[in-house]
Amino acid sequence: xxxxxxxxxxxxxxxxTSVFVFAQSxxxxxxxxxxxxxxxxxxxxxxxxxxxxxxxxxxKDESAVILGKSIEYTMDKKSSRLLIVSGANNGxxxxxxxxxxxxxxxxxxxxxxxxxxxxxxxxxxxxxxxLTSKSYNESQTFIGVKIYKPNGKVVTLNTxxxxxxxxxxxxxxxxxxxxxxxxxxxxDYYIRVEELIDVNNKIKGP
Amino acid sequence: MILFKKCGIFFSVLLxxxxxxxxxxxxxxxxxxxxxKDEYTFVYNKKQNRxxxxxxxxxxxxxxxxxxxxxxxxxxxxxxxIDNIEIRTNGFKNKSIIPKYDYYSRDDIFFxxxxxxxxxxxxxxxxxxxxxxxxxxxTDPKYFTQIFFTxxxxxxxxxxxxxVPKWMKITLKEYNFNGFSIHKQVEYNEKKEADxxxxxxxxxxxxxxxxxxxxxxxxxxxxxxxxxxxxLEDNSFKFFxxxxxxxxxxxxxxxxxxxxxxxxxxxxxxxxxxxxxKLDQIKAIFYWVQNNIRYLAFEDGIAGFKPDxxxxxxxxxxxxxxxxxxxxxxxxxxxxxxxxxxWIGTNHIAYDYxxxxxxxxxxxxxxxxxxxxxxxxxxxxxxxxFNEYAERIQGRQVLIENKDKYILSNxxxxxxxxxxxxxxxxxxxxxxxIISTIEQVWTGESKEYIxxxxxxxxxxxxxDAFKKFLAEGNADILINNFTTSNVNNYxxxxxxxxxxxxxxxxxxxxxxxxxDIDLRKDFNNFIFDTTERxxxxxxxxxxxxxxxxxxxxxxxxxxxxxxxxxxxxxxDYRILALVKVENEKIIYKKHLIIxxxxxxxxxxxxxxKDFTALKEFYAEQVVITTP
Numbered sequence: 153x154x155x156x157x158x159x160x161x162x163x164x165x166x167x168x169t170s171v172f173v174f175a176q177s178x179x180x181x182x183x184x185x186x187x188x189x190x191x192x193x194x195x196x197x198x199x200x201x202x203x204x205x206x207x208x209x210x211x212k213d214e215s216a217v218i219l220g221k222s223i224e225y226t227m228d229k230k231s232s233r234l235l236i237v238s239g240a241n242n243g244x245x246x247x248x249x250x251x252x253x254x255x256x257x258x259x260x261x262x263x264x265x266x267x268x269x270x271x272x273x274x275x276x277x278x279x280x281x282x283l284t285s286k287s288y289n290e291s292q293t294f295i296g297v298k299i300y301k302p303n304g305k306v307v308t309l310n311t312x313x314x315x316x317x318x319x320x321x322x323x324x325x326x327x328x329x330x331x332x333x334x335x336x337x338x339x340d341y342y343i344r345v346e347e348l349i350d351v352n353n354k355i356k357g358p
Numbered sequence: 359m360i361l362f363k364k365c366g367i368f369f370s371v372l373l374x375x376x377x378x379x380x381x382x383x384x385x386x387x388x389x390x391x392x393x394x395k396d397e398y399t400f401v402y403n404k405k406q407n408r409x410x411x412x413x414x415x416x417x418x419x420x421x422x423x424x425x426x427x428x429x430x431x432x433x434x435x436x437x438x439x440i441d442n443i444e445i446r447t448n449g450f451k452n453k454s455i456i457p458k459y460d461y462y463s464r465d466d467i468f469f470x471x472x473x474x475x476x477x478x479x480x481x482x483x484x485x486x487x488x489x490x491x492x493x494x495x496x497t498d499p500k501y502f503t504q505i506f507f508t509x510x511x512x513x514x515x516x517x518x519x520x521x522v523p524k525w526m527k528i529t530l531k532e533y534n535f536n537g538f539s540i541h542k543q544v545e546y547n548e549k550k551e552a553d554x555x556x557x558x559x560x561x562x563x564x565x566x567x568x569x570x571x572x573x574x575x576x577x578x579x580x581x582x583x584x585x586x587x588x589x590l591e592d593n594s595f596k597f598f599x600x601x602x603x604x605x606x607x608x609x610x611x612x613x614x615x616x617x618x619x620x621x622x623x624x625x626x627x628x629x630x631x632x633x634x635x636k637l638d639q640i641k642a643i644f645y646w647v648q649n650n651i652r653y654l655a656f657e658d659g660i661a662g663f664k665p666d667x668x669x670x671x672x673x674x675x676x677x678x679x680x681x682x683x684x685x686x687x688x689x690x691x692x693x694x695x696x697x698x699x700x701w702i703g704t705n706h707i708a709y710d711y712x713x714x715x716x717x718x719x720x721x722x723x724x725x726x727x728x729x730x731x732x733x734x735x736x737x738x739x740x741x742x743x744f745n746e747y748a749e750r751i752q753g754r755q756v757l758i759e760n761k762d763k764y765i766l767s768n769x770x771x772x773x774x775x776x777x778x779x780x781x782x783x784x785x786x787x788x789x790x791x792i793i794s795t796i797e798q799v800w801t802g803e804s805k806e807y808i809x810x811x812x813x814x815x816x817x818x819x820x821x822d823a824f825k826k827f828l829a830e831g832n833a834d835i836l837i838n839n840f841t842t843s844n845v846n847n848y849x850x851x852x853x854x855x856x857x858x859x860x861x862x863x864x865x866x867x868x869x870x871x872x873x874d875i876d877l878r879k880d881f882n883n884f885i886f887d888t889t890e891r892x893x894x895x896x897x898x899x900x901x902x903x904x905x906x907x908x909x910x911x912x913x914x915x916x917x918x919x920x921x922x923x924x925x926x927x928x929x930d931y932r933i934l935a936l937v938k939v940e941n942e943k944i945i946y947k948k949h950l951i952i953x954x955x956x957x958x959x960x961x962x963x964x965x966x967k968d969f970t971a972l973k974e975f976y977a978e979q980v981v982i983t984t985p
Contacts, residue, residue, distance in 0.1 A: 215816030260817040268652055268676070269468070315469045317461035325461070329468060329654055331674035 183275075183292065186346075187311070190294045194253060194342050195308075202340065205300070207257045216263035219338065220255040245288060245350050253342040264335050270295055272343060274316070274324040291347040297330060300338035307332050386564060388423045389481070391513040399521040399552070400499065400528075402590055409526070409588045409595055411496040417509070419488040421481035431476040432492050433462060436659035437501040440475050442493040447479070448486055455479070468678075470657035499585040500597045500607075503717040506580040507538075513562040518581070521552040525590050527599070530555060531582040531713060538562070538579045557581070571893040572956070573706035575717075584715055598714040605757060605764040611664040612699055612759065617688055618669040625672055626692035636695075640726060640733075641744045641849055643689045647737040648848065651685065652676040665699070665722065679722045682737045686724040696727040698759040700734065702769070704750040711755050711766060723751065725758045725767075732758075734769050741809035743848050746802050747772050749899040749955055774900040774951050776802035778851070781878075783858075783907040787982075792863040792873065792909070798828070801851040803899035808852060809845060828854070830878060834861040871982040875907070875921060875937055875946050879976045884969050886962040897955035907946040914985040917944060921978035926968045930954035930961065933968055935975045944980060 202220040211217045228247035258264050278289040297309035311328060318325040333339060395416040403410050419428055434440050445452045455477050462474040479488040496502045505518055522528055532542075541558040565578055574580075586599040598604045629646045630639040654676045656662070665680035668688035677685065683699055690697035703709060703719040711718055723736040734756065739748045753771040757764050778801040785794040800808050815823045821840065829835035836859040843853040865872040880903050886895065911917060917939050926933040934949040950972075957965060 214818050261813040262816050264652065265814070268654075317463070317469070327469060329674070329676055331676065333652075334650060334675055 186292070187294045190344050191296045194251065194344070195296055195298060195340075202253065202255050204255070205338070207259075212259075215260045216266065217257040217259065218254060219257060220253070222251070222253050224251045224253075225249070226251075245348070248345075248347045248349070250345045250347075251342060252344075253340075255338060255340040257338050258333065258335055260335060264333065267339055268330055268333060270297075270326075270328045270330070270341070270343070272326050272328075274314075274326040275322075276324075277322040287350045288348045289350065291345055293326075294344040294346070295326075295328065296342050296344075297328075298340040299330075299333055300340065302336045386511050388421065388426055389428055389511045390420050390422060391417055391509055391511050392420050392515070393418045394509060394513050394516040395519070396505065396517070397519040397521070398502070398505070399550075400523055400526040400588070402525075402588070402593075406497075407593065408497065409499050411499055411502045413492070413494040413496065415492045415494070417490050419479060419481060419490075419511075421484055421486045423484055425483055426481050427478040428481060428488065429476065430479050430490055431474055432494075433472050433474050434494065435471040435473065437497050439495045439497065440492060441495055442491075443475070444489075444491040445477075445479070446489040447481075448488075466655060467657055468654040470655075470662070471659045472657065499588075500716060502585060503583055503715045504575075504580055505583060506574070506578055507540075507557070507559055508562060508565050508578055510564050512564065514560070516559040516562050518557040518559075520555040520583075521547070521550050522555065523550075523552045526588050527586040529584040529586060531584065532579075533575060533582060533708065534577060534579045540579065566892070568891060568893050570896050570898075572896055573708065575706075575708035577893060582709065582713055582715060582717065584713055598716075601711050601714045601757075601764070601766070604711075604714040604716075604718075606762075608663070608701055608757070609759065609762070609764075611660070612684075615665070615667055615684070617667050619688075619692065621669045621672065622688045623692040626689040629689065630693060636728070639693055640690065640695065640728065643693070644686060644735050644737060644744055645848055647682055647686045647689070648740050649846075650675060651682050651737065653682065653738050653740075654678060663716075679736075679738050683722040683724040683735075686735050686737050690724070690726060697735075698725045698727070698765075700725045700759065701757040702751055702754055705752075705754060706750065711757055719757070721751070723756070725756070732767060739806065741806040741813070741848050742803065743801075743805075743850075746776055748803060748806070749897075772802065772900075774902040774953050777804040777899055777902050778802065778904070779804040779902060780904045781906070783905070785907060785909040787864055787871065787873075787909065787912055790862055790864045790866060792858075792860045794858040794860070794907075795855075796828075796858055797853065797855050799851050799853045804902070805848075805852045807898075809848075812845065824854070825856075828856065829858070832860075834863070835859070836861070869984045870918070871912075871915070871984065872979045874976070875944070875980050876905070876935075876948065876976055878905075880948075880950050881969060882973055882976050885966050885973075886957075888962050888966070891959065891962065894959050895957040897952055897957070900955050901950060901952040903948070903950040905946065905948040907944075909944040909946070909980075911939070911942050911944060911982065912984060915982045917980065918983050919979070919981035920944070921975050921980070924971050924975050926971065928961075928964065928968065930957065931965075931968075933972055935972065937980065 199220075199222075201222055204219040207214075207217045207219070226249045228249065256263075256267065258267060272293045272295060273291070274293050276291045280287040280289070295311055297311070299307040299309065301307065309328075309331060313331065314326040314328040316324055317327055330339065330341075393416070395414075397414045399412045401410050401412055402408075415432075432440060443457055445455050445457075457475050457477040459473060459475050462470070462472045464470070464472075479490065481488055505520075507516060507518065509516070520528075520530065539560050543554075543556045543558070545554055545556075546552075547554045559579075565574075571577065585597040587597060588595040596603055598607075626643065630642045633639045633642050651671060652675060656678045663680075665684035666674075666677055668681075668685045671677040671681040671685040687697040687699055700723045701719045702721045702723055704721050707718065707720060709715065709718045721736075721738075723734050726733040726735060733745055734747065734751070735744070736742075736748065736751060742748060747769055751769045754769050756767050756769055758767055778799060780800075781796065781798045783794045783796045785792050787793075811827075812820055812824060824842075825837040825840060829837055838857045838859070840854065840856040843850060845852065860877070863873050920937045920939070921935070923937070924933055924935045930953055932949055932951040932953070934947065936945075936947045938945050
């Protein structure tokens with residue numbers, strides 16, 4: 153009887169652990185898939201704002217020269233409609249995307265130091281879960297980095313090299329040292345924050 | 359650093375850091391620690407087949423004046439776990455206080471495995487008490503290296519107890535016990551089946567940190583724990599009984615690194631392709647690593663001791679000291695040189711390798727055995743030349759990689775001559791202005807200091823910043839015809855040439871002209887407050903400031919007053935300031951030399967006397983009477 157109980161406990165623990173590990177890996181897989189979609193959307197879509205490849209002569213002696221910069225706020229309407237279908241909440245379920253992209257020429261050590269690493273909140277989940285309802289408040293951050301070398305080579309950074317300074321189920325904070333970045337390079341990076349929030353009669357704007 | 363944070367979790371870490379900062383400034387009278395008890399016990403964990411150290415740390419707190427939230431913080435990492443925390447307030451368990459666990463961020467470290475457990479202990483009013491017990495496990499005794507005694511508050515009684523079973527062999531070395539009332543007792547405890555080392559301290563005050571003071575191992579009372587070996591009935595463990603053991607462990611971490619030799623060789627050849635001599639090849643490699651690899655510190659478990667692969671450092675273009683030393687070594691090896699890794703403790707640490715311990719060293723550099731001589735290459739010192747050494751490693755013992763048997767050596771000690779800061783001025787008086795043609799040269803760490811400041815400034819502002827620096831920030835000084843030597847060539851001294859127009863430098867009263875002989879007034883007012891300063895003062899490097907100025911005396915004018923000579927020779931420094939008239943010129947010579955960068959507190963009064971004399975010299979003016 154005792155043995156049976158122990159076996160049951162062990163089975164439960166094993167099951168719980170495998171479910172947790174599975175959930176973790178599923179979450180990671182979904183993150184990576186979304187990350188790839190975002191990367192393609194930003195880096196593989198032609199954007200005239202980021203077409204400049206050389207520094208204008210008048211700026212050649214500057215420390216860092218911003219060749220292109222955009223800050224974009226969008227709201228995903230498809231996600232908003234989901235609310236009406238689910239009826240789980242009386243307010244609005246809104247998905248906000250904030251995208252910051254910058255293309256910058258690194259001309260000296262000071263600029264290299266300033267652009268040498270990224271620090272971000274990778275995931276945040278403050279969703280309130282009830283028995284029959286769910287009030288979303290979560291965000292994910294995706295990053296992408298490309299380096300244009302003076303010899304024409306383009307290096308796309310492997311963001312898996314990030315370090316997680318916080319790695320809990322609900323919060324992940326990341327830190328990424330930009331590898332292979334040197335004075336003379338052009339750095340092209342973006343930070344995309346995707347938030348899913350249930351709001352009550354509040355409209356969030358940029 | 360590009361920072362993008364939206365949620366508030368980092369506030370908590372900031373708060374913890376703020377709490378630490380606050381601790382030092384809090385009125386220590388408001389909180390005291392009536393009892394602090396720290397107990398360490400070596401145990402054998404049969405399941406894990408390892409020796410562990412169990413720590414129980416108890417501290418009581420007493421509020422003496424007004425309500426206060428006492429910040430409590432305890433660190434842990436990959437080798438140290440916090441197993442239990444008990445919090446009591448006014449004698450009762452307080453479960454409403456929930457400790458937080460976070461990454462511990464430090465500005466000088468990009469990433470480390472150090473994490474922090476923290477919370478605030480509320481002492482609501484005078485007489486309230488709090489008691490905190492942390493239970494921790496150090497999972498590998500070789501990481502158990504130091505026990506410090508002082509606390510951030512006054513402690514009435516502190517007891518440190520180390521329980522050493524018969525099967526465990528350790529050595530305890532006592533540091534900085536002088537000036538503290540410390541009672542030591544060693545006895546065998548049958549119940550614990552262990553030798554119990556007990557250190558009892560009464561009325562212990564916190565040690566206040568001061569600027570430019572020696573590292574904590576020089577000043578704070580503490581024990582260095584050398585865990586040597588464990589001999590159990592059916593098992594034995596060897597830790598660091600001798601330096602051989604420590605080296606063997608270090609060596610095991612750096613051999614068979616599986617570097618991509620082809621990539622490294624191709625890079626080494628590319629870097630050195632335009633060199634003609636062996637020495638130039640070496641310099642090219644050293645300067646390339648200095649210039650192209652960003653220093654980023656990692657202290658992540660075993661990665662805190664094991665260098666990153668050299669080809670990975672090359673690919674990433676960043677690394678910590680170990681990674682940079684490893685890359686320097688491998689690039690030199692690729693060119694056929696005999697290069698080795700070296701472990702070294704900087705001058706921040708009071709120990710040397712006579713005490714085998716992980717606390718002995720904190721840095722890694724590369725040694726080059728070339729033409730019968732050993733050179734040490736530390737590419738983390740970004741702007742220093744080949745065969746020049748930073749003060750922090752000069753004279754320090756260094757453990758050089760040498761297959762199965764290490765070489766123990768010392769980094770050469772450079773004199774103040776390495777760090778020249780020489781200024782030569784030829785001046786004329788024009789009305790109330792002094793016009794000067796100046797040549798200024800910096801070498802060694804003086805050069806490194808200037809270049810570090812310059813390269814931290816945005817390119818477009820560098821020249822202006824340099825000019826402002828040379829003009830001492832004085833709006834009456836104009837710098838023109840400014841030229842510099844190649845600031846990117848660290849193999850040479852840094853030289854600047856310029857003309858300086860110092861407006862309103864001369865005060866005219868009737869026929870008399872008054873002016874200061876020294877524009878820069880180095881070390882002016884550098885007087886120690888002996889009532890406040892408790893610790894020795896450590897300069898970053900040895901200073902060697904020299905100035906030679908010649909001022910043409912206006913035709914027909916006579917020099918009526920000159921500052922009086924000072925010529926002070928002390929063991930640790932030299933002050934010479936001489937003004938004379940020679941061949942119709944006023945000649946000024948200044949030598950300010952700090953031979954020993956550590957100024958002992960016992961010499962502060964002599965220092966103050968000597969530097970007061972310098973201050974008085976600076977205050978005296980030259981007086982010239984015109985016809």
